[in-house]
Amino acid sequence: MSAQPAARRRTVTEGDYTARHLSVLEGLEAVRKRPGMYIGSTDSRGLMHCLWEIIDNAVDEALAGVCHRIEVTLHADGSVEVHDDGRGIPVDIEPRTGLSGVEVVFTKLHAGGKFGGSSYTATGGLHGVGASVVNALSSRLDVHVERGGKVHSMSFRRGEPGTFKDGTAQPSPDAAFEPFVSRSELHVGRGKRGVTGTRIRYWSDPQVFLSEAEFTYDDLVTRARQTSYLVPGLALVIRDERRLPGTPGADGPHEEVFHHDGGITEYVEFLAHDTSVTDVWRLHGTGRFHETVPVLDERGHMTATEVERECEVDIALRWGIGYDTHVRSFVNIIATPKGGTHLAGFETALIKTFRKQIESNARRLKAGNDKVDKDDVLAGLTAVVTVRLAEPQFEGQTKEVLGTNAVRGIVSRVVEKELTELLTSTKRGAKQQSALLLEKVVAEMKTRISARLHKETQRRKNALETSSLPSKLADCRTTDLERSELFIVEGDSALGTAKLARSSDFQALLPIRGKILNVQKASVADMLKNAECASIIQVVGAGSGRSFDLEARRYGRIVLMTDADVDGAHIRTLLLTLFFRYMRPLVDEGRVYAAVPPLHRVEIVNPGSKKNEVVYTYSETELRTLLKQLEKKGKRYKEPIQRYKGLGEMDADQLAETTMDPRHRTLRRVTVPDAERAERVFELLMGSDVAPRKDFLVEGAADLDRERIDA
Template sequence: MDYRPEDIRVLKGLEAVRLRPGMYIGSTGKSGLHHLLYEIIDNSMDEVMAGACDRIRVVLHEDGSAEVEDNGRGIPVEIHPETGKSTLETVMTVLHAGGKFSNSAYKVSGGLHGVGASVVNALSEVMEVWVRRNGRIYYQKYSRGQPICEVKELGETTERGTVVRFRPDPEIFSTTEFDPDIIENRLRELAFLNPGLTIEFEDKINDYKSKMSYAGGIKEYVSYIVKNTNSKPLHDIVYISDSYENIKVDIALVYIASQDEETLYSFVNNIRTIDHGTHVSAFRNVLTRLLNDYGKSLGYLRKDEAFLGEDVREGLVAVVSVLMPNPEFEGQTKGRLGSESAGTAVSKIAKERLTEFFEINKPVLKIILERVQQAKRAREAAKKVRELVKRKSAFDGAALPGKLADCVTNDVEKSELFIVEGDSAGGSAKQARDREFQAILPLRGKILNVEKSSIQKLLSNEQIKDIIVAVGTGIGEKFDRTRLRYGKIIIMTDADVDGAHIRVLLLTFFFRYMRPLIEEGRIYIAVAPLYRVQFSNRILYLYSDDEYQALMKELNGSEKVEVQRYKGLGEMNPEQLWETTMNPVTRRLIRVTIENAEEADALFGILMGQDTVERKNFIERHALKVTYLDV
C-alpha cells in the first residue's frame, strides 16, 4: 500500500485532545473523569495561592454537570493581542494559553502547561463560563471545545470571580458519574493545606452539603489522619515551616503506636503527588539520617548499627507540602515531582528545622527513637524467623533457590513472583520491588524447551528446578495447589525477540506441567516499555513503536524531545522499573488464560510480533492463548 501525502493528518485546535485524551488526563475512566474537575478546581486554587481568593464552591448538578465557583480576580475578557479573540475564549479553546507562563500573574501555581481549562472544554459535551470582573458579568458557552456564542455581557455585579460549569462528554468517557466522596476528600485536602480558605461542597443529586475550613493547616490535617487510624499519637505533632530560594516548605509529622506502614501525603502547589517525588525522597532521607545520628549519640544504636528507612517509616504519619515556582512534574496528571530544586529546599529546611526542634524537645525525640528502635528489633526478629523456618517447596526438604529474593508476607493471595530475564534486570528488580509482597527470581538466558525434553532432563535443569522450587506446587501428576507460594506469577522479559522467545518457553512449561495455574488466572506477562520520551517537563513511557510514531507525528517537531529507547530491562534504573513494570497501580500486565483460537492469535501478535502457520495450527488444535517456540 502506498504512503501518500494525504495519509498525513494535521490535527488542529483541540482535535488532538479528543483523539488522544489519555495523553492529557491519564485515562478515560473514573480517574480521568475526576481529573477534569480537578483541573478546574486547580485554577481556582491558583487564585488562592496568589492571595486573590478565599472562597471556592463546588456543586454536582442533577444533569451530571459539575460547577466550580471562586471569588478570585476573574479570567480577563478583553481582546487578546495575539489571537484577536476574547482572552476568555482564548484560555478556554487554545492549548498552552494561560497565565501560568508569565510570572507576573502567578508566582506559584498548580497549573503549568496551559492546557487544563481547554482540555476540560475539549472533553465536555457542554461547558459554560461566567466571569465577574470590573463590575460586570460576562458569559460564554462551548460544546466539545468549540464556542457556541461570542462572549456576552449579562449585566452589572458587585462580586468578582469565575464560575465554570461543564458536563463530561459520554462519547469520550466510559463513565460520566462523579463520585462525591472522592471529590469531598480532595476538597478537604485543599482546605487543610490552605488555612483561611473556605470550601463549600454541594451534591444536589444526593441532597448533601458540607463546608470546610481549617485554621490549623497541615498540623490539623495530620491530627485528622491519625483520628482515622486505630491508633493514638505517641507525642505532640511536629511542625516545621520555612522558605529557601523562593520555595516554601511545610512539614507536619507524628508517630503512632500501631505497626502500620508509613502514611504520608505529599503536595506541590496544592497538587497531590500520589507517587511523591524529589520532595518526599529528601524528607525521608533527612529524617533517616537525623534519627541515625541521634540514635548513636544517645545510645539507641551501636556504632556498627543503623536504622533502615523502613524502620523510620513504620508508624509515621506525615504531610509534606511545597509551594514553588515552575515545578517539573512527570506527566500532565502531575503524580510525581521531578524538580531537583524542591529536593534541595526540603533537605536544607528539614535538616535545620528538625535539628532545631529535636534539640529543644528532647522528650519527643526520645519517644520517636524508642518507636523506631522497636521497629528495627521487630524487623530483625522477623528476619531471623524467616531464616530459621524455610517455607515448604515442591521438593521435600529442598532449600529455596539461592538467586530467589523472597518476599516477607506469607499471604499467598497478596504475594507476587517475578521471573526476570537476566541477572542485570534481576538486580534492578530486587532494588525496585516492594519486598513486603514481591519476590524476584532472575533467570540467565533461554530456559529449556520442555516440549522437546524428557522429564529426566527437565528435572536436572537448574533453571527449571529453581522455578519449580520457588512456585512450590510440584509438577504434573504431583501438582498440589495447596502448596502454592505466590498468588501471581509474572513473567518479566525484555521487549524484544529474545524476550518474546523466553516468554513463550516459560508459558510452554507452565502449560505442560503447571496448567492449573493458567486455568486459575495466576500467570501474567509484564509489558515493559520500549521508549522513555521527555518533552515540556513531561515524561511518557511508550510500549510500542506504533505509540512512539503516533506521538512523534502528533508533536510534529514542535517540541524539543529527548528519547531513550530501552534495549532491555537491565537499562532501566530501579525507579523506572518500578514505575513502569512493577508498581501495581501503574504497570501493564497480560493475564494468560485458556480460551479460544481467535483470542490466542491476538495474544501471539503481542508475544511474537509475527505469524506462522505452525503456531496457528497449534493454537487451533489446543484452543489456547499459549504455545511455544521451537529452538
C-alpha cells in the first residue's frame, strides 16, 4: 500500500488560523453568549443575581436619599416586578448616542450614572452593566418611568427595543412583537403630578436559564431584611403571588414589609442568639486615600487622573457567651460573603487590639505567655462590618470580594482606635463589660490550648496503652463505637447498683455528684475548672466548644440516667445545657438520650403456687389506669405499692430490666428543639435575671397541684 500524499496527511497549520476565524461579539450579544461571566451561572443563583441587580439600582436611589419605598412582586406568570419611588431613570436624550436615557441604561453595557461621581457618591452598582445584562437575558422587559407628571414607557425583547401587541390580554413575552425600525422612542402617557419612580417588570429567558431555575422566596426575604437594616428608614415590600407549594404564599398572595430605623445595631441584635457578654458597640470612623482612575473629560475621552476618595467605616459588634461567629460584611449595602480588604482590616485590628489589652492585664487575667489567635477573639462574636466609598474595586460583576487595597488600612485604624477606647473606658458599664470580654477571650485561648493538649494525650494513650481518664469512670470493653454507650449516673449510690445492672461489654458508667455547674451563666474558664464538667468532656473525648470533633468521640450514645424526681429533672436539665452549649453536634446528631426509670413497682398476686407478676408504671396516670384494670379483673396486688424516689432504691435486676437492658428499656432521644426549650426554661428559672422568674412564679401559682409536692 502506498503512502498518502503529504497534502492529505496535513491537519491544521498556521495558515488555517487567520483573522477571519475570530468572532467579535458586540453589545448585549456577548451577554447572551456568555451569561456566566456576568451573573455567575444560569441556575437559580444566576436568576436571583439578575433580581439583585435591579433591586440594588433602586437601593442606590435610597442611599442617595431620594427613595423611601421599594416593592418587589413575584407574579404567577413567572415574571418579577420591582417598583421604587426614586427620581426615575432619565428620559431625555443622551447627546453622544442620540438615545433616550432609558434605552441607554437598558441596551448599552457600561452605561449609567455611577461613573463620574456627580449623581451618586456611594453605590452598589458600579460597572453600568446590571440593567442591560438583565434586559439581555430576559424574553421580555417592560420599564415605566414616572417623571414630571408623565409616565414614560418602553419594552424590550431579548434586549431589542420595540412594541408588544398585548391588546386587552395580560402582558406576556409570547405576544406579537414589532422591533423599532428607524429609531426607537418612549411611549409617553399621563401620570400623577409630583410622583416619581421606576417600575421594571421582566420575564427571564428560558433559552438562557435552566428549566428548574426559580426565584427563591427565602433568599429574597433575607436580602430584603438585611437591606432594611443597612439603609435605615427604607421600606421594602416583598409580595409573592405564585402560590408555590411549600412557600408562605402557597394558599394565596403573601406580603411582608421590612422597615427598620435602628440600622446595623438592630441587625446585630437580630443575628445574635446567645446571651450577651457586651452590649452592641458601634465603631465609627472615616479615612481618605488617593487612587489613579480613568475619568471621562469634557471631550468624552478617558484620562488617567489621581482622585481623593473618602471611606466611611461603620461597624456594629457584640460578644455573647457562645462560641459561634457571625460576621456579615458589606460595601455600599452590597454583601461581600467572601470578604475582602475591609474584612481583613477588621480582623487584623481585632487581634492586634486584644493582644495589647491582654498583655497589659496579663497578671489579672492569668494569661501567661500564650498569645490569643483569631479564633479566640472571634468566638461568640456577632458583627456587621460596613464601608461606604465611591467606586470600590470588586473582583468580578458578582461583587463577592472587595479588592480596594487602601480600605484595609482605614478599617484597621478605625477599629483599633475605637475598640481600644471601649476596652479601656473608665465608665462603670463599659468597664465591667470589657473585663468580662477579656476574661472570655483568655478562657477561649485556654480552651484551645487544653484541647490541643488533650489530643496529644490521646495520641500518647493510643501509642503507650495508658489512660488519663478519671478513676471513677467504669469503662466498657468494646471497640465498636456505634454500639458503645456512656451512662452519666446521678450519685455514687446509683453507681453501685448500675455496675451490677450494666453489660460491661458495651456500657460505660460515669457518676456525677449532685448538680453540676450552671453553665448557662458561668464563663468558659469556670466551666473548665468545674470537676464534673471537665470529667464529662474528658470522658466523651471529643473536646468542647468550637474545637469539638464529633468523629473523635469515644461512645456512640450518651445516656443521662437521673432519678425520677424534681432534683433528677433539674440535674438532667443542667446536663442537657452543658451538652447543648459545649458539645452541640452530639445533640444535633441525636446521640444524647435520657433514660426513663419507672416511678412505681406493682406486684400482682397470682393464686396458688404461680409466681407473682411484677408491672412497672412510669406516671401517676399510668398507675391509676393499671389499678382500675386490676380491680375490674378482680386481681389483688401487694400493698403498699413501691414508689421509687431514686435509682438507688432499685436492685440490680430491677434497674437492668427497666432502665438499662436494651431489650426492655425506654430511652428518650434529645432533639435540638428539646434542648433549646430546656435552655430557655433553665435561663428563666436559674438565670441571673430575677424579674421574669418572679413573674413566672406569680402567674403559675394558681395552677400548682399541692398533692404533687414531694415533701
